[in-house]
Amino acid sequence: MHTPALTAALAAVDTLFDGCASPNETGCDRCHLPEETAYLRTPSVRVPLEVVKMYLCEVSDHFDDQAAAMRRLLPDAARAMADGTLDGLGWETQALSLADRRSWSAEQAAALEAFVLAWWQEVLAAPEPAYPVEDVFEVCGAILRTMTPLLDRWEPGPVADAHLVDCADTWLYDLVGDQWPFRWWNRHDEAAGIAELQCWLARHAAGRLRARGETDLAKRSELVGLPYDERWDDPYWASASATN
Numbered sequence: 703m704h705t706p707a708l709t710a711a712l713a714a715v716d717t718l719f720d721g722c723a724s725p726n727e728t729g730c731d732r733c734h735l736p737e738e739t740a741y742l743r744t745p746s747v748r749v750p751l752e753v754v755k756m757y758l759c760e761v762s763d764h765f766d767d768q769a770a771a772m773r774r775l776l777p778d779a780a781r782a783m784a785d786g787t788l789d790g791l792g793w794e795t796q797a798l799s800l801a802d803r804r805s806w807s808a809e810q811a812a813a814l815e816a817f818v819l820a821w822w823q824e825v826l827a828a829p830e831p832a833y834p835v836e837d838v839f840e841v842c843g844a845i846l847r848t849m850t851p852l853l854d855r856w857e858p859g860p861v862a863d864a865h866l867v868d869c870a871d872t873w874l875y876d877l878v879g880d881q882w883p884f885r886w887w888n889r890h891d892e893a894a895g896i897a898e899l900q901c902w903l904a905r906h907a908a909g910r911l912r913a914r915g916e917t918d919l920a921k922r923s924e925l926v927g928l929p930y931d932e933r934w935d936d937p938y939w940a941s942a943s944a945t946n
Contacts, residue, residue: 705827708784708820714813716777721745724770733764742771749778755788758797772801773810780817783841784824786832791841796886799844818842822852826862835865836872844887849895853902863910867919870907873899874922880930900926 704712722745729739738756741749742765754775765771772779779798782788803811825831825838843849856862876883877900882892889895904927912920925933 704784705820705824708817708824711813711817711820712780712784715780715817718810718813719773719776722770722773722776724765724767724774727766727771730764733760742774745774749775751778751782751787754778754782755790758788759790760797762797762800768797769801769805772798773806776814780821784817784821791833791837796841796844799841799847799887802847803845815846818845819851819855823855826856826865827859829861829864834868836869839869840884840887843884847889849898853898853906856906858910863914866907866910867914867916870903870911870916870919870923874903874919874926877903877926878922878933903927 724742727739727742729736729742734756738753741747741753742757757771757775758779762768776798779788783791798814803814806814819842822838822842825833825835831838839849839852842852846852856866873883877896880893880896882889882896883899903923904925908920908923911917911923921938925936925938928936
């Protein structure tokens with residue numbers, strides 16, 4: 703059972719994107735069978751899960767009109783993401799992140815954003831979500847092209863803070879060196895994204911991590927909020943925990 707918000711968001715996606723198609727798609731004959739490409743040209747027909755998975759991992763030049771193809775796939779793709787049936791989430795480039803929703807109609811763009819945020823909040827509240835939370839964060843951020851609304855919705859709580867431990871443990875290895883911590887989310891302004899995530903961890907995560915007994919992660923979260931030279935001059939780096 704999904705949350706009411708995610709159920710409503712999926713219903714809105716089904717309604718607004720029903721009838722969408724990419725009528726002139728020719729497809730890549732080396733990668734796709736003719737019957738697979740035909741799904742992109744044909745509206746209001748369920749797309750098999752394996753075909754959805756394949757197209758969500760494709761690069762832009764495998765489509766004649768990628769934005770139209772993504773709108774065509776979105777009802778089945780959103781359902782698969784929400785239901786946890788999309789194997790490999792977070793391990794490959796997400797084609798939805800390559801289609802700029804800001805070029806879509808206002809209603810369609812809002813529906814996609816509402817789905818992403820409702821899915822993110824459901825995942826944060828799930829003790830054992832279908833996908834690692836750090837992978838969902840990366841996919842959601844890449845689709846929205848911003849992490850700000852995801853961080854804004856990461857409220858304190860036992861389950862959400864347990865996920866925060868996992869994410870901080872993954873991200874801080876890169877962030878402490880001012881490196882982008884994501885594998886497949888490519889931003890033109892990575893430095894701004896790094897700074898935003900560092901600031902949020904220092905201001906909002908350190909105390910929550912320390913309350914869970916994660917003193918080392920809490921300290922590293924505080925350190926990434928400092929200027930680079932000051933960060934590395936901290937006595938923390940002479941401790942045993944820093945070298946392990």
